[in-house]
Amino acid sequence: MKKNNSQLSTVNSQLNMGKTLWKIADQLRGAMNADDFRDYMLSFLFLRYLSDNYEQSAKKELGRDYPKLDKDDNRTPLAVWYEQNPDDIVEFEKQMRRKVHYVIKPEHLWGNIAEMARTQNGELLQTLEAGFKYIENESFESTFQGLFSEINLNSEKLGKTPKERNNKLCKIITKIAEGIAEFSTDSDTLGDAYEYLIGQFAAGSGKKAGEFYTPQQISTILSEIVTLDSQNPTSGPKMKLNKVLDFACGSGSLLLNMRKRMKENGGTVGKIYGQEKNITTYNLARMNMLLHGMKDTEFEIFHGDTLLNQWPMLNEMNPAKKVEFDAVVANPPFSLRWEPDDTLAEDFRFKSYGLAPKSAADFAFLLHGFHYLADNGTMAIILPHGVLFRGGAEKKIRTKLLKDNNIDAVIGLPANLFYSTGIPVCILILKKCKKEDDVLFINASEHFEKGKRQNYLRYEDIDRIVETYKNRPEKIERFASRVSMKKIEENDYNLNVSRYVSTAVAEEKIDLDGVNKNLSEIEKKIKDSTAKHNEYLKELGLKTI
Numbered sequence: 001m002k003k004n005n006s007q008l009s010t011v012n013s014q015l016n017m018g019k020t021l022w023k024i025a026d027q028l029r030g031a032m033n034a035d036d037f038r039d040y041m042l043s044f045l046f047l048r049y050l051s052d053n054y055e056q057s058a059k060k061e062l063g064r065d066y067p068k069l070d071k072d073d074n075r076t077p078l079a080v081w082y083e084q085n086p087d088d089i090v091e092f093e094k095q096m097r098r099k100v101h102y103v104i105k106p107e108h109l110w111g112n113i114a115e116m117a118r119t120q121n122g123e124l125l126q127t128l129e130a131g132f133k134y135i136e137n138e139s140f141e142s143t144f145q146g147l148f149s150e151i152n153l154n155s156e157k158l159g160k161t162p163k164e165r166n167n168k169l170c171k172i173i174t175k176i177a178e179g180i181a182e183f184s185t186d187s188d189t190l191g192d193a194y195e196y197l198i199g200q201f202a203a204g205s206g207k208k209a210g211e212f213y214t215p216q217q218i219s220t221i222l223s224e225i226v227t228l229d230s231q232n233p234t235s236g237p238k239m240k241l242n243k244v245l246d247f248a249c250g251s252g253s254l255l256l257n258m259r260k261r262m263k264e265n266g267g268t269v270g271k272i273y274g275q276e277k278n279i280t281t282y283n284l285a286r287m288n289m290l291l292h293g294m295k296d297t298e299f300e301i302f303h304g305d306t307l308l309n310q311w312p313m314l315n316e317m318n319p320a321k322k323v324e325f326d327a328v329v330a331n332p333p334f335s336l337r338w339e340p341d342d343t344l345a346e347d348f349r350f351k352s353y354g355l356a357p358k359s360a361a362d363f364a365f366l367l368h369g370f371h372y373l374a375d376n377g378t379m380a381i382i383l384p385h386g387v388l389f390r391g392g393a394e395k396k397i398r399t400k401l402l403k404d405n406n407i408d409a410v411i412g413l414p415a416n417l418f419y420s421t422g423i424p425v426c427i428l429i430l431k432k433c434k435k436e437d438d439v440l441f442i443n444a445s446e447h448f449e450k451g452k453r454q455n456y457l458r459y460e461d462i463d464r465i466v467e468t469y470k471n472r473p474e475k476i477e478r479f480a481s482r483v484s485m486k487k488i489e490e491n492d493y494n495l496n497v498s499r500y501v502s503t504a505v506a507e508e509k510i511d512l513d514g515v516n517k518n519l520s521e522i523e524k525k526i527k528d529s530t531a532k533h534n535e536y537l538k539e540l541g542l543k544t545i
Helices: 005-028 034-065 077-084 086-099 110-118 124-139 162-180 187-211 216-226 253-264 279-291 362-371 392-403 459-471 485-490 512-539
Strands: 240-246 268-276 299-303 325-330 373-384 407-412 425-430 438-443 480-484
Touching: 005 034, 005 162, 005 187, 034 077, 034 086, 034 110, 034 124, 034 162, 034 187, 034 279, 077 086, 110 124, 110 162, 124 162, 187 253, 187 279, 216 253, 216 325, 216 373, 216 425, 216 459, 240 253, 253 268, 253 279, 253 325, 268 279, 279 299, 325 362, 362 373, 362 392, 362 425, 392 407, 407 459, 438 459, 438 485, 480 485
Parallel strands: 240 268, 240 325, 268 299, 325 373, 407 438
Antiparallel strands: 373 425, 407 425, 438 480
16 A cells, blocks of 8 residues: 555645645535535536547547647637548547547537637537537447436526526636646546545535545555455455446445556456446446546446345346356445335345344345355445444344354444544455454554544555455454454354454553552651751751651
8 A cells, every 4th residue: 555656646646636626616616515516517527538538539540630720720620620521420430439439529529618618608508518418328339328417507506597507607617627727637637636526525515425435545445455365365466356346336436446456456357336326426426437547348337226126137036147246345324224124024135134124224235245245255345333233133144144154354443534424433344255263353443643524544554454454463452353253152243343352551550569668668768857857956946846
């Protein structure tokens, strides 16, 4: 996890771009709340990325035929090429679909949109609407229907009349275009700036942010752990993960972090799968994948309810056709109320374990992901501490997972790391074919940096957690311990981290004999000094004490 100078320089560039965009957002959004403005700004940033990537690819494809424009010509080169080569457009777009996987019409490119905004063109709003509609329905071979469904360009939040809305859009787009003009347009810089903005908007959204954002530091811990060799973590990361799943993927940052870790370690991910119930967040995730340079064939995000298992791909009744994943990660909503019924009691995900209680679906989410975990895979899930010790149905599920030797590690994290809650949470690591017959407990509750609104894990905190998991030591005082199943059974299958790794500082033992001896010596000195003092007083003819 330690970063070299080159990596830190790149991170700083991405951070600077993110901060620049956030400053613009802060200046422009006015009376509009952060959530509403987020959708506009992130959509425009997404269009900028798609456009730049498309134009660079078109330049390569057309070679010498790519038009060179005069400084005074404000058209895009592709607009000029389309005008000059009307008979070749169909073949050109066919080639672009094959190579870049999508097509954007010249009038919908960011360069043209930004120029229309700069010149206060009254047709901007209609052009944008047409562009978003085209990208949703026609740009990609695989459908991205509804990608901009939450972007209402005719919302009164932008203005009461079409003219006011058009003017507001001109102002927003011009500021964004000016702000990002000096920055690189590569997918790493834009993608990470997008992530930074999502984080900032999440901070402004408070509790609602839990629906779509996992702080990067926590996401890094999960990513580092699930990419390690499941049977021998000390040997380091796997070189290939065919399929990875986040069944409550939010904006997709956790999946992207995992892919990034694999890439940094010299490995690859075959395909990324995510599921998200919230439509706005589902669209954010799809944009986020593309913004990070992923082709539409490299990921699949499904819009639907995880607990009801609405994804047809996962709802396969034939065990022989069951889809399995090499790594499963998730940060599901904490202690969500749900309504399990008799049908769910017979569901293949829950049947062997029982149903999680109505008051908290935490174990329902866990069992969903665990069902699809491959035998040689690793699952990491973020949950509230209550899953470690609550009784009733949850104790029954927890006990079975422990008896089947499926719980590999429990990591207790500090409080106030999330935007959505101030409570401390834990990470559960699960495996289907586990080598060790004990559970590793890591108590990281005191290892963090305090922030104004949130606490933060530092690089050294993340490193220590991951390295401890990787090396699985017998004991690290006040931080980690390997605990036998016998001891866990003696504790009635309670997994509360502090039971096994206490961070309490033992009170200093007092040597009573030593204290008594010391007091006696002090008393003797007082008597001797008093006697001596009285001798002086007698010599002076004064009253003694």
